[in-house]
Amino acid sequence: xxxxxxxxxxxxxxxxxxxxxxxxxxxxxxxxxxxEGLPLLSLNFFLDAPRQMGRTGGIFSTxxxxxxxxxxxxxxxxxxGVGTAVYLREYTREGRVSRVIRFGTDCLxxxxxxxxxxxxxxxxxxxxxxxxxxxxxxxxxxxMILPTIIxxxxxxxxxxxxxxxxxxxxxxGTRWQTVARVILPNAIPGIFTGVLLGVGRSxxxxxxxxxxxxxxxxxxxSLFSPTRTMSVHFYILAREGISxxxxxATGAALILLILAINTLANWLLxxxxxxxxx
Amino acid sequence: MSKEKIFEKGxxxxxxSSISILALxxxxxxxxxxxxIWKVGARSFLLGERWFPSxxxxxxxxxxxxxxxxxxxxxxxxxxLGVACAVFLCELTPPSVSIVLRPTIQLLAxxxxxxxxxxxxxxxxxxxxxxxxxxxxxVLAGxxxxxxMILPTIIxxxxxxLRALPRTFKxxxxxxxxxxxxxxWRVLLPASRSGIVASVILGMGRAIGETMAMIMILxxxxxxxxxxxxxxxxxxxxxxxxxxxxxxxxxxALFATGVVLFFITMGLNTLALFISGRRRT
Amino acid sequence: MxxxxxxxxACAFFILPTLLAGCQKPQGGxxxxxxxxxxxxxxxxxxxxxVHHSKEKIYVQxxxxxxxxxxxxxxxxxxxxxxxxxxPDERDLIAVPIAYDAIVIIVHPSNPVTSLSIDQIKGIxxxxxxxxxxxxxxxxxxxxxTREEGxxxxxxxxxxxxxxxxxxxxxLVQDSNGAIRQVVGDDPNAIGYISLGLVNDRVxxxxxxxxxxxxxxxxxxxxxxxxxxxxxxxxxxQGLAKNFLEYILSPEGQKLLVQEGLVSAATIADSPKxxxxxxxx
Numbered sequence: 001x002x003x004x005x006x007x008x009x010x011x012x013x014x015x016x017x018x019x020x021x022x023x024x025x026x027x028x029x030x031x032x033x034x035x036e037g038l039p040l041l042s043l044n045f046f047l048d049a050p051r052q053m054g055r056t057g058g059i060f061s062t063x064x065x066x067x068x069x070x071x072x073x074x075x076x077x078x079x080x081g082v083g084t085a086v087y088l089r090e091y092t093r094e095g096r097v098s099r100v101i102r103f104g105t106d107c108l109x110x111x112x113x114x115x116x117x118x119x120x121x122x123x124x125x126x127x128x129x130x131x132x133x134x135x136x137x138x139x140x141x142x143x144m145i146l147p148t149i150i151x152x153x154x155x156x157x158x159x160x161x162x163x164x165x166x167x168x169x170x171x172x173g174t175r176w177q178t179v180a181r182v183i184l185p186n187a188i189p190g191i192f193t194g195v196l197l198g199v200g201r202s203x204x205x206x207x208x209x210x211x212x213x214x215x216x217x218x219x220x221x222s223l224f225s226p227t228r229t230m231s232v233h234f235y236i237l238a239r240e241g242i243s244x245x246x247x248x249a250t251g252a253a254l255i256l257l258i259l260a261i262n263t264l265a266n267w268l269l270x271x272x273x274x275x276x277x278x
Numbered sequence: 279m280s281k282e283k284i285f286e287k288g289x290x291x292x293x294x295s296s297i298s299i300l301a302l303x304x305x306x307x308x309x310x311x312x313x314x315i316w317k318v319g320a321r322s323f324l325l326g327e328r329w330f331p332s333x334x335x336x337x338x339x340x341x342x343x344x345x346x347x348x349x350x351x352x353x354x355x356x357x358x359l360g361v362a363c364a365v366f367l368c369e370l371t372p373p374s375v376s377i378v379l380r381p382t383i384q385l386l387a388x389x390x391x392x393x394x395x396x397x398x399x400x401x402x403x404x405x406x407x408x409x410x411x412x413x414x415x416x417v418l419a420g421x422x423x424x425x426x427m428i429l430p431t432i433i434x435x436x437x438x439x440l441r442a443l444p445r446t447f448k449x450x451x452x453x454x455x456x457x458x459x460x461x462x463w464r465v466l467l468p469a470s471r472s473g474i475v476a477s478v479i480l481g482m483g484r485a486i487g488e489t490m491a492m493i494m495i496l497x498x499x500x501x502x503x504x505x506x507x508x509x510x511x512x513x514x515x516x517x518x519x520x521x522x523x524x525x526x527x528x529x530x531a532l533f534a535t536g537v538v539l540f541f542i543t544m545g546l547n548t549l550a551l552f553i554s555g556r557r558r559t
Numbered sequence: 560m561x562x563x564x565x566x567x568x569a570c571a572f573f574i575l576p577t578l579l580a581g582c583q584k585p586q587g588g589x590x591x592x593x594x595x596x597x598x599x600x601x602x603x604x605x606x607x608x609x610v611h612h613s614k615e616k617i618y619v620q621x622x623x624x625x626x627x628x629x630x631x632x633x634x635x636x637x638x639x640x641x642x643x644x645x646x647p648d649e650r651d652l653i654a655v656p657i658a659y660d661a662i663v664i665i666v667h668p669s670n671p672v673t674s675l676s677i678d679q680i681k682g683i684x685x686x687x688x689x690x691x692x693x694x695x696x697x698x699x700x701x702x703x704x705t706r707e708e709g710x711x712x713x714x715x716x717x718x719x720x721x722x723x724x725x726x727x728x729x730x731l732v733q734d735s736n737g738a739i740r741q742v743v744g745d746d747p748n749a750i751g752y753i754s755l756g757l758v759n760d761r762v763x764x765x766x767x768x769x770x771x772x773x774x775x776x777x778x779x780x781x782x783x784x785x786x787x788x789x790x791x792x793x794x795x796x797q798g799l800a801k802n803f804l805e806y807i808l809s810p811e812g813q814k815l816l817v818q819e820g821l822v823s824a825a826t827i828a829d830s831p832k833x834x835x836x837x838x839x840x
Contacts, residue, residue, distance in 0.1 A: 008459035015370060018362035025426055026386055029397040053602045080299075083292030091289055101297060103547070108300050110480075110543040112487030114514045115536040118521050119303050122310070122529070126633045131590065132620070143303055146296055176285040196388075204390030206490045207518045214590070216618035217602075226590065226618045235392045238399070239494065240737025241744070241761065251393055262385050330728070332708055404745065413702040413746060415731055498732035509731050519734055523625035523709030 030255060037252025045249060050217045054233060055243045059250055061219040065134070065227030066257070068220060069213060070202040072138025073145060078195055081149030089157045090179055102154070109147035113201070116144045117208025125212055132226040137213025141205060145198035152197070156190025157183055189269055196265045203258065206231045230254045307540065311533035323534065329500050331520070331528040338535055340502040344417070344510035345486060347503055348496070351421025352428055352485040357478055359425070360432030367433070368440040369462055380434070387430035395491030398423040403495055412507035415497030421506070423491055428481035435480060439473025440466060472553055479550040483543060489514040513539055588616030589799045593627015593640030594711045595735035596660065596754040597788045600816055601640055607815060608806050615799055621735060624711025628652065631791050637800050639791035642711030642754065643718070653795065656787040657807050659822040661755040662716050663772045665740070665762040667747045672696040674766035680720055683750060686727035691748060703730040704742050704751035712736060715786040716752050756820040777822050788821070
C-alpha cells in the first residue's frame with residue numbers, strides 16, 4: 001500500500017513536471033523565433049518597404065496593413081456587438097427569441113474562421129465586387145469577431161448584479177441613463193477583454209486574410225487597396241523559403257506587436273478599474 | 279420622439295443589423311452548401327472516401343477522419359497538461375507567482391497560429407521524420423502542435439473554475455485530515471468538473487477550427503491516415519487550400535463542408551451548455 | 560409602440576451599406592493574381608516598372624493559376640497569371656504568353672539519383688513504385704509531394720509528363736512552388752516538381768531520360784516539358800494593363816525574365832501576340 005503522503009509527493013511531482021514542461025515548450029516556441037529574429041530588428045526594418053518579394057527591405061507596408069485591417073474590424077464590430085448585447089440584455093425580456101439568438105451567436109462564435117473567410121471571399125470579394133481589399137478583409141474580420149464581442153459583452157453585462165439597476169431605477173433613472181451610467185461603465189472591463197480577443201484574432205488571422213485582402217506587398221493607399229498583414233508575410237516568407245532571415249525578423253516583430261498590444265490593454269484596464277473603483 | 283425612444287430604437291437597429299448579418303452568413307453558407315449535399319447524397323458526401331473534385335468526387339470522409347484524429351490527439355496532449363497546469367497555478371503556487379503567470383497565459387493565447395505552425399515545421403517535423411520515420415508532416419506533428427495551442431484555453435478556464443469554488447470545500451477537506459493532494463484529487467477537481475469539461479469542449483472547438491498551422495504541418499495528403507505518422511487533411515485545411523480556385527460544384531462542396539463544421543460546432547455548443555448547466559437568468 | 564416604424568428604420572439601415580457596396584472601387588491600380596510560378600517574376604517586373612512609373616500601382620499576388628483565371632473572370636483582378644494553357648471552357652478569355660518555363664522534377668541534393676525515365680516518374684507519382692531502391696536510389700520509402708489541383712504547374716505536369724496516369728491521392732500537397740521546394744529541400748527522400756525558374760541550391764533538378772533541364776535544351780526542343788507563362792485578360796487590355804504588358808514583352812522586360820532563368824516569349828513563339836493560347840501545350 002502506498003501511503004497517501006507518497007502518492008501526494010508523486011502527484012505533486014508530476015504536476016510540477018507538467019507545469020514546467022508546458023512553460024518550457026511555450027518559451028521554446030517563442031524563443032525559436034525571437035532568438036533569430038530580434039537581432040535583425042531595427043528601426044529601418046520597421047520603416048522600410050519590402051523589396052524583391054520580401055527578400056530584402058523592411059516590413060512597413062505589412063505593419064500598416066495589419067493596423068488598417070484590425071482597425072476596420074474593430075470599428076465595425078465593437079459598436080455593433082456591444083449595442084446588440086445591451087439591447088438583448090437591457091431592453092428585452094428573456095424569452096424564447098432571445099435564447100435562440102444567444103444560442104445562434106454562441107454557435108457562430110465557435111465556427112472556424114476559415115468559414116467566415118470563405119463567406120467573405122465569395123460575398124465581399126466577388127459578389128459585392130470589392131475585390132481583394134482592406135475593406136473586404138476588414139469586413140470579413142468584423143464578422144468573425146462580432147459573435148465573440150456579443151458573447152463577452154453579454155457576459156460582462158450579465159455579471160453586473162441586478163441591484164445596481166434597481167438602485168438606478170429607484171433613484172428615477174431611465175433605461176438609457178441606467179445603461180449609460182451604470183451598466184456600460186461597469187461592463188467595460190469585460191467588453192474590453194472581448195475586444196482584445198478580437199484584436200488578437202485579427203492580427204493572427206492568415207488564411208482568411210489572404211483570400212479577402214490579398215497578399216500584395218505594396219503600401220495600401222485606400223480602403224480598396226489589397227494589402228498584406230504581418231502574419232501573412234511571415235507565413236509566406238517561411239513557407240516559400242524566400243528568406244528565412246526576414247521570416248524570423250517578421251515573426252519577432254509580430255510577437256512584439258502582440259506583447260505590446262496585450263501589455264497596453266492590461267495597463268489601460270488596470271487604470272480604468274482603479275479610476276472607476278472596481 | 280423622446281430621447282429614450284431614440285436610444286431604444288437605436289439599440290434595436292444595431293441589434294437587428296448585427297443579428298441579420300450573422301443570420302445572413304449562416305443562411306449563405308447553408309444556401310450554398312446544402313444543395314450540393316442533396317445533389318451528391320448525404321451518405322456519399324459524408325462517408326465517401328474519395329475527394330477528387332475535378333472528377334466530381336466529393337467524399338469528405340478522409341477529412342472527417344483526419345480532423346477527428348488530429349483533434350483527439352490534441353486533447354490527449356492538451357487536457358492532462360492543461361488541467362495539471364491549472365491545478366498548479368491554483369493550488370501549488372503562491373498568489374504572487376500566479377499573478378505573473380496568468381497574464382502570460384493570456385499572452386500565449388494571443389500568439390498567432392502561424393508562429394506555432396512555424397515552430398512545428400522547423401522543430402517537430404524534422405524530429406519526427408528522423409526519429410520515427412515517415413515524412414514528418416503528419417497527424418502526430420499536428421496533434422502535438424494543436425495540443426500546445428489549446429493549452430492556454432484549457433488552463434485559463436479550468437483555473438477559473440477551480441478558483442470559483444467556495445473556500446469551504448478545501449478547508450473542509452483539509453480539516454478532516456485529507457492531504458493537500460487528496461483534497462485536490464477527490465474534492466476540488468470533481469467539484470469543478472463542469473468548468474473543466476467546458477474548457478475541454480472549448481479547446482476541442484478551437485482544435486477543430488485551426489487551419490493555418492495545420493496546413494503547414496499536416497502535409498495535406500487527401501487520404502485517411504493509416505497511422506499517426508501519415509499525412510492527412512482536416513475539414514478546415516481542405517477548405518483553406520482549395521477555396522481560392524474552387525468554382526461551381528467544387529465551391530459548393532467547400533460550403534457544404536462548412537455546413538458540416540457548423541453542425542459540429544453546434545453539437546459541441548449544445549454539449550457545453552448541457553454539461554455546464556449554464557446559469558443564465 | 561409604433562411597430563411598423565421600427566421595420567422601416569431597420570430596412571433603411573440596410574439600403575445604406577448596399578449603396579456603399581454599389582459604389583465601385585475608385586482604385587487606380589492593377590491587380591495581378593494567379594500562378595505562384597509566375598508570381599515572383601511578375602513581382603520583379605512590377606517593381607521595375609514602378610521604379611520608372613512611380614505614380615502607378617501594380618499589386619501582385621499568388622493563389623494558383625486557376626484562382627487567377629477565376630479572378631479575371633469575376634473581375635476581382637484585371638490580370639491573371641497562368642502557368643498552364645487555358646482549358647476549353649476558358650477560351651473566351653485572352654491569353655498572352657510572356658515567357659516560357661520548364662517543369663523540373665526535384666529531389667534533395669543528397670539523393671544519389673540523377674536521372675529518371677518518364678515511366679519511372681509515372682510509376683513514382685502514381686505510387687506504383689514506393690521505394691527509392693526501385694528507381695536506383697537508397698532503400699527508403701519515397702515521400703511524394705505535389706501541388707494542389709488548381710495549380711497550373713500541376714496541370715502542366717499532369718498533361719506533359721503523367722499523361723493519363725493519375726497522381727496518387729496519398730501524395731503530400733503543398734500550395735505553392737516555394738513550399739514544395741522547402742519540403743523537398745528538408746526531406747532527403749522527397750520528390751516533387753516545380754518551375755525551372757525557381758530551382759535553387761536547396762534542391763536538385765533531375766534529368767528526364769538523360770536530358771537536363773536548362774535553357775539550351777529547351778530552345779533546342781530536347782527538353783520537352785515546357786509550358787507558357789500567360790497573362791490572362793477578360794478583354795483586350797487597356798490602360799495600365801496594356802502598358803505593363805507592353806513593358807513585359809519589350810526587350811527590356813524580356814531581358815529581366817531571361818536573367819531570372821526563363822525562356823523569352825519570342826523564342827518559342829508560334830502564335831502572335833494577343834491571340835488565344837499557344838499551340839505547344
